[in-house]
Amino acid sequence: xxxxxxxxxxxxxxxxxxxxxxxxxxxxxxxxxxxxxxxxxxxxxxxxxxxxxxxxxxxxxxxxxxxxxxxxxxxxxxxxxxxx
Numbered sequence: 001x002x003x004x005x006x007x008x009x010x011x012x013x014x015x016x017x018x019x020x021x022x023x024x025x026x027x028x029x030x031x032x033x034x035x036x037x038x039x040x041x042x043x044x045x046x047x048x049x050x051x052x053x054x055x056x057x058x059x060x061x062x063x064x065x066x067x068x069x070x071x072x073x074x075x076x077x078x079x080x081x082x083x084x
Contacts, residue, residue: 007032016082 009017014028021028050058063069 005032013082020081 017031018028021031024031
């Protein structure tokens with residue numbers, strides 16, 4: 001059963017997100033729903049599910065204590081997918 005959800009986001013971002021979804025033949029609702037499914041899935045990979053080569057790389061890079069990776073990632077993804 002579907003449920004209506006209201007989100008408040010920047011107008012220009014919403015416009016770009018709709019264009020992105022349309023260019024992939026999907027609706028914005030579908031993209032958001034699939035994203036929520038992905039982040040809430042109980043089947044997400046755990047460290048023990050990684051191949052040995054990936055496990056050997058875990059912890060190989062030390063990031064600064066004050067690194068805001070979510071903000072940096074968001075900025076880079078915006079540049080990659082939404083900038084004209």
